[in-house]
Amino acid sequence: MNRTDSPLRSRIAGALAAALGISVLAFLVAAAPAGRAPVFVPAHDPAAAHAASMFTQGRRTFREDTFGDEAFWGGALRLHEGIEGAALGGVGPGVSPKTALAVGLKVDSDALPDSLKDALKAGQVNLDDPATTLALVKLDSVVGVHGAFDGGGKLTAVGIQCALCHSTVDDSFAPGIGRRLDGWANRDLNVGAIVSLSPDLSPVASALGVDVATVKNVLASWGPGKFDAELILDGKATGPNGSSAVLIPPAFGLAGVNLHTWTGWGSVTNWNAFVATLEMHGQGTYLDERLDDAGQFPLAAANGLGHVRSSPDLVTPKLGALEFYQLAIPAPKPPAGSFDAAAAGRGKLVFEGSARCATCHVPPLFTEPGWNMHTPAEIGIDDFQADRAPDHAYRTSPLAGLWSHAKGGYYHDGRFATLRDVVDHYDGTFALGLTEAQKTDLVEYLKSL
Numbered sequence: 001m002n003r004t005d006s007p008l009r010s011r012i013a014g015a016l017a018a019a020l021g022i023s024v025l026a027f028l029v030a031a032a033p034a035g036r037a038p039v040f041v042p043a044h045d046p047a048a049a050h051a052a053s054m055f056t057q058g059r060r061t062f063r064e065d066t067f068g069d070e071a072f073w074g075g076a077l078r079l080h081e082g083i084e085g086a087a088l089g090g091v092g093p094g095v096s097p098k099t100a101l102a103v104g105l106k107v108d109s110d111a112l113p114d115s116l117k118d119a120l121k122a123g124q125v126n127l128d129d130p131a132t133t134l135a136l137v138k139l140d141s142v143v144g145v146h147g148a149f150d151g152g153g154k155l156t157a158v159g160i161q162c163a164l165c166h167s168t169v170d171d172s173f174a175p176g177i178g179r180r181l182d183g184w185a186n187r188d189l190n191v192g193a194i195v196s197l198s199p200d201l202s203p204v205a206s207a208l209g210v211d212v213a214t215v216k217n218v219l220a221s222w223g224p225g226k227f228d229a230e231l232i233l234d235g236k237a238t239g240p241n242g243s244s245a246v247l248i249p250p251a252f253g254l255a256g257v258n259l260h261t262w263t264g265w266g267s268v269t270n271w272n273a274f275v276a277t278l279e280m281h282g283q284g285t286y287l288d289e290r291l292d293d294a295g296q297f298p299l300a301a302a303n304g305l306g307h308v309r310s311s312p313d314l315v316t317p318k319l320g321a322l323e324f325y326q327l328a329i330p331a332p333k334p335p336a337g338s339f340d341a342a343a344a345g346r347g348k349l350v351f352e353g354s355a356r357c358a359t360c361h362v363p364p365l366f367t368e369p370g371w372n373m374h375t376p377a378e379i380g381i382d383d384f385q386a387d388r389a390p391d392h393a394y395r396t397s398p399l400a401g402l403w404s405h406a407k408g409g410y411y412h413d414g415r416f417a418t419l420r421d422v423v424d425h426y427d428g429t430f431a432l433g434l435t436e437a438q439k440t441d442l443v444e445y446l447k448s449l
């Protein structure tokens with residue numbers, strides 16, 4: 001089921017679209033030179049009007065669409081029963097709001113009615129009761145999670161949305177509760193722990209050709225902020241640094257960046273179709289003959305993952321606007337006072353000069369305009385994760401907004417705990433001979449991006 005069919009949502013979306021249309025118009029009129037007619041008027045400029053509608057649709061898809069994946073998370077894995085708990089007709093202890101926040105789920109304060117906010121502030125809401133979690137799900141306030149309820153108010157399925165992993169909140173109401181920050185990597189989210197709440201993991205086990213106990217061990221090995229999108233393709237569950245899971249990257253600041261994902265699987269829209277269809281288990285279409293390579297992708301080849309077609313197709317019609325929205329999300333600027341501006345100014349010169357960082361991280365994209373891929377040897381690391389993708393290489397990470405995803409570390413698997421560790425790595429690999437002061441300045445510059 002798809003949340004976009006709710007009449008209230010449509011009304012809100014309609015109002016948003018109208019407001020956006022008006023603001024685009026106001027901006028364009030204001031931007032016209034005095035004494036001349038405005039150049040762009042949506043009525044006469046189909047592209048401007050289309051941009052406003054694509055933005056609105058894309059945001060809605062990113063935040064609200066499950067692409068019909070309730071059939072998997074609810075129907076097959078019965079995850080909703082694990083959330084409800086036995087007392088409410090489900091299985092096990094259930095998930096209290098405290099547990100939900102502890103596994104990194106976030107609550108959108110804009111979706112909470114004032115009465116509930118007041119009760120929360122007054123400490124009158126039971127945060128140890130799974131019934132409260134269900135109420136929050138019903139309000140569509142749990143970021144990235146959609147619940148389907150029957151006429152009697154019983155939870156019958158849950159589905160997941162892109163926002164689950166690629167949004168967080170600003171904590172303005174309380175830790176884990178605040179306004180949405182779309183595109184930010186949720187590095188608190190323990191995807192493995194959440195999936196493990198499902199009473200029936202046998203569909204995952206049979207897709208991977210292992211037993212349920214093995215699936216549980218693998219899910220437990222990921223930890224916060226990580227997920228392994230390649231597991232269903234190659235069945236590899238351990239890498240050189242332990243778990244084979246990678247960090248959730250940000251989905252902001254991507255416009256102008258050629259290839260996406262840590263290992264450059266393709267464009268934003270290639271990856272969106274991949275994730276919505278193969279990972280979220282939405283009802284979509286994914287066609288990719290690269291997955292027929294049984295040597296590299298034994299599970300994908302055996303299960304035909306490069307040839308998935310669904311009818312109805314709930315993903316493909318949304319891909320255009322979904323990509324458009326992600327490309328519109330800017331990288332967030334670091335808060336004032338979070339870095340030493342004078343040192344950052346000196347660090348910029350090191351970045352562009354003796355440290356040679358800008359040869360790959362070309363400002364202001366901070367990746368190569370053009371082909372942004374490198375062999376593992378070029379950046380001085382192992383080839384494990386690179387070899388799990390078609391090009392056997394790593395993509396030059398865009399660095400804008402780096403400060404917002406410090407948690408979990410840097411590089412695809414978080415192998416470098418701090419920016420200083422990253423700088424030391426390059427200093428050694430490229431034999432840069434940076435001084436202590438240059439390293440400190442470089443780190444301050446990275447924090448300023």
Ligand code: HEC
Nearest residue numbers: 162164165227229247248249251260261262263272275276
């Ligand atoms: C379960 C968590 C999860 C969900 C849900 C999810 N993603 Fe991701 N996303 C990831 C991870 C992890 C990666 C990195 C994958 C890799 O490199 O192997 C990623 C990579 C990306 C990238 C590449 C960013 C870059 O660095 O260039 C984009 C764009 C993206 N996801 C968008 C989406 C969209 C759109 C959706 C919904 C259709 C979605 N994701 C759903 C976890 C998730």
Ligand code: HEC
Nearest residue numbers: 262355356357360374378394395396397410411412422426
């Ligand atoms: C040869 C090209 C190249 C050069 C030169 C280079 N980088 Fe990188 N950089 C990469 C690639 C590729 C990655 C992605 C590594 C991965 O996925 O694990 C990366 C990742 C990073 C990251 C981690 C980003 C994240 O999201 O975790 C930081 C920070 C970084 N580089 C900073 C620098 C600095 C500082 C320099 C100069 C000292 C530099 N890079 C020089 C290619 C390069």
